[in-house]
Amino acid sequence: MKEKVCEICKRVGKGIFCEYHAKAYYNIIEQYKYWKEAYEELTWEEYLTKLIENPENGKWVKEVAKYLISKKMGRVVYDD
Amino acid sequence: MSEKPDFKNYTLVICEKSDAAKRIAEALGDNVKTIEKKGIKIYFITNANKKYVICSALGHLYGLGNYRKDRKVYPVFDLMWLPLNHIDKNKSNVHDRIKIIEELAKNANEFVNACDYDVEGSTIGFNILRYACKVNYSNTLRAKFSTLTKDELKYAFKNLGNQIDKGLVKAGITRHVVDYLWGINLSRILMSSLQHIPYGGGVLSTGRVQGPTLKFIVDREIEIRSFVTKPYWVANALVEYDETEIYASYFKDKIMKKREALKIKEENERETGIVKEIRRIKVELKPPTPFNTGDLQKEAYRIFKFSPSLTLNIAEQLYLQALISYPRTNSQKLPKTIDYYKIMRRLSEINEYKEETEILLSKKLVPHEGEKDDPAHPCIYPTGEIEGIEKLNERQKKLFDLIVRRFLAIFAENAIMERDQILIDVKGKHYWKINGRRYIHLGWINFYKKYFEAEEVEIPLFKEGDKVLLKTINVEEKFEKRPPRFNKGSLLEKMEEENLGTKATRAEIIDTLYKRKYVVGESIMPTELGFQVIETLSKYSGRIISVDLTREMEKSLEKIELEQEEPEDVLEKTFYFAWQAINDLSDNLEKIGFELKNAMRITTLENKTLGLCPMCKEGLLVIINNKKTKKRFVGCTNYKKGCSFVAPLPQKGIIQNTGRTCSTCGWPIVQVRNGKSLWNLCINFKCPTKVKNKK
Numbered sequence: 001m002k003e004k005v006c007e008i009c010k011r012v013g014k015g016i017f018c019e020y021h022a023k024a025y026y027n028i029i030e031q032y033k034y035w036k037e038a039y040e041e042l043t044w045e046e047y048l049t050k051l052i053e054n055p056e057n058g059k060w061v062k063e064v065a066k067y068l069i070s071k072k073m074g075r076v077v078y079d080d
Numbered sequence: 081m082s083e084k085p086d087f088k089n090y091t092l093v094i095c096e097k098s099d100a101a102k103r104i105a106e107a108l109g110d111n112v113k114t115i116e117k118k119g120i121k122i123y124f125i126t127n128a129n130k131k132y133v134i135c136s137a138l139g140h141l142y143g144l145g146n147y148r149k150d151r152k153v154y155p156v157f158d159l160m161w162l163p164l165n166h167i168d169k170n171k172s173n174v175h176d177r178i179k180i181i182e183e184l185a186k187n188a189n190e191f192v193n194a195c196d197y198d199v200e201g202s203t204i205g206f207n208i209l210r211y212a213c214k215v216n217y218s219n220t221l222r223a224k225f226s227t228l229t230k231d232e233l234k235y236a237f238k239n240l241g242n243q244i245d246k247g248l249v250k251a252g253i254t255r256h257v258v259d260y261l262w263g264i265n266l267s268r269i270l271m272s273s274l275q276h277i278p279y280g281g282g283v284l285s286t287g288r289v290q291g292p293t294l295k296f297i298v299d300r301e302i303e304i305r306s307f308v309t310k311p312y313w314v315a316n317a318l319v320e321y322d323e324t325e326i327y328a329s330y331f332k333d334k335i336m337k338k339r340e341a342l343k344i345k346e347e348n349e350r351e352t353g354i355v356k357e358i359r360r361i362k363v364e365l366k367p368p369t370p371f372n373t374g375d376l377q378k379e380a381y382r383i384f385k386f387s388p389s390l391t392l393n394i395a396e397q398l399y400l401q402a403l404i405s406y407p408r409t410n411s412q413k414l415p416k417t418i419d420y421y422k423i424m425r426r427l428s429e430i431n432e433y434k435e436e437t438e439i440l441l442s443k444k445l446v447p448h449e450g451e452k453d454d455p456a457h458p459c460i461y462p463t464g465e466i467e468g469i470e471k472l473n474e475r476q477k478k479l480f481d482l483i484v485r486r487f488l489a490i491f492a493e494n495a496i497m498e499r500d501q502i503l504i505d506v507k508g509k510h511y512w513k514i515n516g517r518r519y520i521h522l523g524w525i526n527f528y529k530k531y532f533e534a535e536e537v538e539i540p541l542f543k544e545g546d547k548v549l550l551k552t553i554n555v556e557e558k559f560e561k562r563p564p565r566f567n568k569g570s571l572l573e574k575m576e577e578e579n580l581g582t583k584a585t586r587a588e589i590i591d592t593l594y595k596r597k598y599v600v601g602e603s604i605m606p607t608e609l610g611f612q613v614i615e616t617l618s619k620y621s622g623r624i625i626s627v628d629l630t631r632e633m634e635k636s637l638e639k640i641e642l643e644q645e646e647p648e649d650v651l652e653k654t655f656y657f658a659w660q661a662i663n664d665l666s667d668n669l670e671k672i673g674f675e676l677k678n679a680m681r682i683t684t685l686e687n688k689t690l691g692l693c694p695m696c697k698e699g700l701l702v703i704i705n706n707k708k709t710k711k712r713f714v715g716c717t718n719y720k721k722g723c724s725f726v727a728p729l730p731q732k733g734i735i736q737n738t739g740r741t742c743s744t745c746g747w748p749i750v751q752v753r754n755g756k757s758l759w760n761l762c763i764n765f766k767c768p769t770k771v772k773n774k775k
Contacts, residue, residue: 056562
């Protein structure tokens, strides 16, 4: 696969994110179902906003969440 | 000092350190003559049967090296043992010491290695005997002791053994060769990669244990930075019973849905519950086990925040004063030969321990020992020597007290704790629990209470069928905690668990990670450089940082120590892996250089950027070195827009960014290290705390 530069940190990666931000991205997706079950009504944007505000979340998670909000990404796929 | 006596045909005793030499001299005879040559003390002893000459090394006098002058050359496989002054310019004092030992060896007819009885001590003595004394090790004797008390030293010299530490010597030599080959070749490649790029340069290193240890820190940081928390709720009830109020918690520790949590509040508030069940469990808490090196380092970090290397350093000082036994040990067992009563009686002469020791002395002393053992040394225990105790400095006093109190605790009875759990039923649908805890017998805690908090939770005396009122229900939203960063204590524990390094080297390896700027902070965080070193090594030669490989090597080295394996197998493996890693890395030098240099720049910048300017609130505060005056200070990046922020900095020592701000004035705090002194400094010289101190 052709090497690309991470949209967030400019580190070399294989997709739009580097290895580290990609890991954070997968965790964000993975945990969305728990958050939705916990709050019942929680949109993808609300979820991302909560991730940014919560101090327990990792630095890369917050960076990816900010990026996704700014690019309005993920909503169609993950907000079922 | 008297003149050198006319001595011949004596036993030459080689010690590891000067303090040990003095203690051994005092133990071997009353008629001790001391001469000092070039600052090195030599002890001449004559007793009824024998003549001894005792001299000391300075730790290692010989190290591995090669005679190639170009330090950039790799691979290096032609290694040899050389006097340390040939390898390190700062070790010029080694030359005189070797010359003196060579001179003393000429008139000796018997040789004793009396260095610390462990891998390093045996290696130190072995090299001195074969190179400086020019004797065959098989014709020399070995003294084995774990404390520097007169009794034990006398016993050790009455029972000298021949080649009893053969395994230790082999393991020591092999460990040095393996670590040298691994460390020098890989570190030289990393350094050389920096030379391949414009404006390259800098200090980088990795090693057989250093690489995998850094990887633990980096892996943990990746976990932390990519961590997504999960919400949950907890419910607590304020319960009224018999005119007292007490808190009860819902039987489910975590409620995973918000709606469910709110329903619990709705269905329980102002309701009456019935005490359905009372459970009482007695728990016996065994005394702690005696300290080995790792346990002492972890406990000293937990209680005093002493770094592992500092603890080992202080313990070594206490050992050299004969106050405690040898502090580099894996053992959690006391030696069978020591007289516990005698040690207790001596300790009872110290006021602080009088009461506790008298209680213990009235009973049969049976220690509670741990599982771990060490063929070379027992656990760390106080020897019962108390001479010079009043001269200990604060840190030494603290560590000594910890070791003594632990020693006392291991002879005490089990502590007995009673746990009560009261189960409250609300309408047969909801259950609440009230937990109580009290100690009915403190046992060993009485002897260790300074360092162990026996927390109790008092609850009323409930009876089954009693009614209680759930006055208010509090529902709290919580989030799962992210994994904690390692601190020096927990990292040491991890290294121990994974069998990385030895009790003697682990603390030093952690310090090296800080020196190389791979990690920062008390709560250990990798820098960009630390991240990049692991990323680069993983990419180009993953074996270098493989925990499995290092662990396997450690096991082999332990087997050599026990004479269950020969060094050749380990050395062959080392050559093979080192050669492969060298090839892997050499093919990508330029790429490695660029990646690492970039990370070094970012790390330097991170360290120099102290945070937002408190004056203009826009610019960043950075440490600036004035090229003309060579002085450093803190300035604001917004100075061109008119921000006049300037703060002075100490001109000596190394300054590190702590990432913290002063709780009083909000300005950044930096850490200053000058020689052995280390302190945190608020950069605001008008900070109210400083003004207050000046007054």
